[in-house]
Amino acid sequence: MSSDSVPARRTGGRSALVIAAVRDAVEDLIAESGADRVTVPAVAARAGVSPSSIYRRWGDVGSLVAEVATLRLDPDRPLPDTGAIDDDLREWARELYGHLARPTKASLLRASAVLADDGETNCLASRRDEAERLVERARALGQTTPSVRQIMDHLVAPIIYRITFEPDTVDTGFPDTLVTELHRITEPS
Amino acid sequence: MSSDSVPARRTGGRSALVIAAVRDAVEDLIAESGADRVTVPAVAARAGVSPSSIYRRWGDVGSLVAEVATLRLDPDRPLPDTGAIDDDLREWARELYGHLARPTKASLLRASAVLADDGETNCLASRRDEAERLVERARALGQTTPSVRQIMDHLVAPIIYRITFEPDTVDTGFPDTLVTELHRITEPS
DNA sequence: CCCTTAAAGCAAAACACTGTGCGTTAAACT
DNA sequence: AGTTTAACGCACAGTGTTTTGCTTTAAGGG
Numbered sequence: 001m002s003s004d005s006v007p008a009r010r011t012g013g014r015s016a017l018v019i020a021a022v023r024d025a026v027e028d029l030i031a032e033s034g035a036d037r038v039t040v041p042a043v044a045a046r047a048g049v050s051p052s053s054i055y056r057r058w059g060d061v062g063s064l065v066a067e068v069a070t071l072r073l074d075p076d077r078p079l080p081d082t083g084a085i086d087d088d089l090r091e092w093a094r095e096l097y098g099h100l101a102r103p104t105k106a107s108l109l110r111a112s113a114v115l116a117d118d119g120e121t122n123c124l125a126s127r128r129d130e131a132e133r134l135v136e137r138a139r140a141l142g143q144t145t146p147s148v149r150q151i152m153d154h155l156v157a158p159i160i161y162r163i164t165f166e167p168d169t170v171d172t173g174f175p176d177t178l179v180t181e182l183h184r185i186t187e188p189s
Numbered sequence: 190m191s192s193d194s195v196p197a198r199r200t201g202g203r204s205a206l207v208i209a210a211v212r213d214a215v216e217d218l219i220a221e222s223g224a225d226r227v228t229v230p231a232v233a234a235r236a237g238v239s240p241s242s243i244y245r246r247w248g249d250v251g252s253l254v255a256e257v258a259t260l261r262l263d264p265d266r267p268l269p270d271t272g273a274i275d276d277d278l279r280e281w282a283r284e285l286y287g288h289l290a291r292p293t294k295a296s297l298l299r300a301s302a303v304l305a306d307d308g309e310t311n312c313l314a315s316r317r318d319e320a321e322r323l324v325e326r327a328r329a330l331g332q333t334t335p336s337v338r339q340i341m342d343h344l345v346a347p348i349i350y351r352i353t354f355e356p357d358t359v360d361t362g363f364p365d366t367l368v369t370e371l372h373r374i375t376e377p378s
Numbered sequence: 379c380c381c382t383t384a385a386a387g388c389a390a391a392a393c394a395c396t397g398t399g400c401g402t403t404a405a406a407c408t
Numbered sequence: 409a410g411t412t413t414a415a416c417g418c419a420c421a422g423t424g425t426t427t428t429g430c431t432t433t434a435a436g437g438g
Contacts, residue, residue, distance in 0.1 A: 010405055010414050018416075034306035036225075036251060041395065050417045055397065057415085062225065113302040113353050117223035124354055153367065157350035158342040164302050165313055165349070178342065181374045199384050199435055207386070230425065239387050244426065246385085 021047040022054060026068045031104035035111030038065060062115065069112040073105060073123045079130055085138035085145045086183060089155065092134065093175035096127065097159050101170070106163050113164065127156060146186040154182045210236040211243060215257045220293035224300035227254060251304060258301040262294060262312045268319055274327035274334045275372060278344065281323065282364035285316065286348050290359070295352050302353065316345060335375040343371045 025047035029038045040061055044051040058064040076099075080091035100109060112123045131151045138145045146154075155178050162169055214236035218227045229250055233240040247253040265288075269280035289298060301312045320340045327334045335343075344367050351358055 008406075008414075013405055014403080015405080015415060035303050036306075039395070051395085052397075052418080053416055060396090107306055110302045110306055113299045114224050116354055116356065117225075117296055117299055150370070153347040153350075154343055154370065158346040160354070161342075161346035161350055164353070165305055167305065181339070181343065184374050185370045197384075197436075202435055203433075204385060204435080228425070240425085241388080241427080242386055249426090 018047070018049050018053060019057075021049055022064070023068050023071070025049075026064060027072060027104055027108065030065070030068075030107045030111055035065065035107060035114065038111075040064075062118075065111055066115050069108045069115070069123045072108055073100070073112070074126055075099070075130065079133060081137075083141075085134065085143050086179065088134050088138070089151070089182070090176060090179045092130070093155055093159065093179055096156070097163075097175045100159070100163050103167075106167055109160070110164055124156070124160070128152060131156070144187055146182055150182065150185060154178065154185060207236070207238050207242060208246075210238055211253070212257050212260070214238075215253060216261060216293055216297070219254070219257075219296045219300060224254065224296060224303070227300075229253075251307075254300050255304050258297045258304070259312045261297055262289070262301065263315055264288070264319065268322060270326075272330075274323065274332050275368065277323050277327070278335075278340070278371070279365060279368045281319070282344055282348065282368055285345070286352075286364045289348070289352050292356075295356055298349070299353055313345070313349070317341060320345070333376055335371055339371065339374060343367065343374060 022043060025043045026038060029042055029046060038061060040054050041051050043061075043064070044054055054064065058067070075095070077095060080088045080095075082088050082091065100106060109123070128148065131148050135145045135148055135151070155175075158178055159175065162174070211232060214232045215227060218231055218235060227250060229243050230240050232250075232253070233243055243253065247256070264284070266284060269277045269284075271277050271280065289295060298312070317337065320337050324334045324337055324340070344364075347367055348364065351363070
């Protein structure tokens with residue numbers, strides 16, 4: 001027995017299966033019936049898991065949904081690196097839109113809006129980080145770039161806004177248009 | 190007794206008082222503890238009303254919150270009319286931001302994001318209508334204007350995005366900056 | 379002023395969610 | 409292999425939410 005109290009987590013096997021099943025169930029249920037109808041018993045049933053396991057691990061639905069949102073809304077691809085900021089942004093915007101426009105992700109996004117009420121959510125913080133990296137890299141190469149704020153306001157915001165509040169508007173060319181318009185803001189001819 | 194069945198609503202007196210009290214209670218509770226903690230019993234208690242009255246009139250929390258959101262997020266001022274589209278937009282954007290940035294309205298906005306999952310919400314539809322009216326009026330006067338889409342993407346979207354997902358960013362000059370940038374998109378010098 | 383009846387209140391039952399004690403399973407480490 | 413114990417499942421208790429039948433109140437109309 002060790003005198004110090006380091007809990008020693010359990011990361012594999014059954015526990016891992018339970019965690020994965022629960023997270024998938026949350027995603028499914030949110031996509032199916034909206035975030036407001038996701039309850040612990042429902043998730044447990046769908047995941048084939050005991051409700052008490054969920055309560056003990058996550059505490060309540062809020063934390064669970066928050067965790068799934070931050071995990072699943074995160075980018076899963078490396079940053080584009082074409083050498084030109086405009087092309088990088090175009091590809092980046094396409095990826096962002098394509099990623100979040102899927103109904104399941106859109107529902108998660110809306111769910112995390114409510115969670116933004118109680119302090120921190122930041123399911124989109126990593127997107128801002130990415131924008132910062134893109135800008136810094138291009139500036140180091142001497143390119144003229146929009147500011148991070150401008151990228152957030154005129155590229156990210158419209159994309160998120162449409163997905164969140166006007167899901168019907170499906171338009172593949174949309175991100176490209178935004179990048180073009182952002183370009184006009186940055187350097188008028 | 191009449192052969193026809195026209196229900197004959199009751200609009201005044203006690204019913205009106207109950208409705209008003211319930212709506213106020215919803216707004217208060219959402220502002221206080223977030224949309225996910227608004228329950229029918231809580232609203233009933235705060236409003237000094239019987240829970241069953243709420244269930245019978247509104248059915249469930251969702252419908253109730255949706256109703257309050259559409260009512261309270263609507264603009265309550267006449268459209269600006271300065272004669273120049275840029276000034277109109279500037280004033281309009283300031284009003285929009287000032288109106289929705291208040292914590293109570295912001296919480297309502299986030300709540301209605303979740304409700305957008307199940308079909309229609311459109312608590313912002315009237316804002317789009319307003320933008321349309323502004324544009325049409327200015328065009329009738331021969332002015333060059335941004336399109337309604339551009340107004341939604343580069344003016345409304347950033348404002349809503351910030352309020353919804355990044356509430357900490359308080360910046361009074363923000364709407365003005367956006368209008369200036371929108372102007373650069375529309376007509377480059 | 380009185381009648382009709384929509385809508386509110388009350389009370390209790392039905393249902394759903396949350397939390398805890400306890401025995402069991404199996405992950406991590408030797 | 410064997411030991412330890414984190415994490416799971418089960419069952420049940422406590423609490424909160426939703427529904428319903430019935431009674432009471434008062435809005436709207438003659």
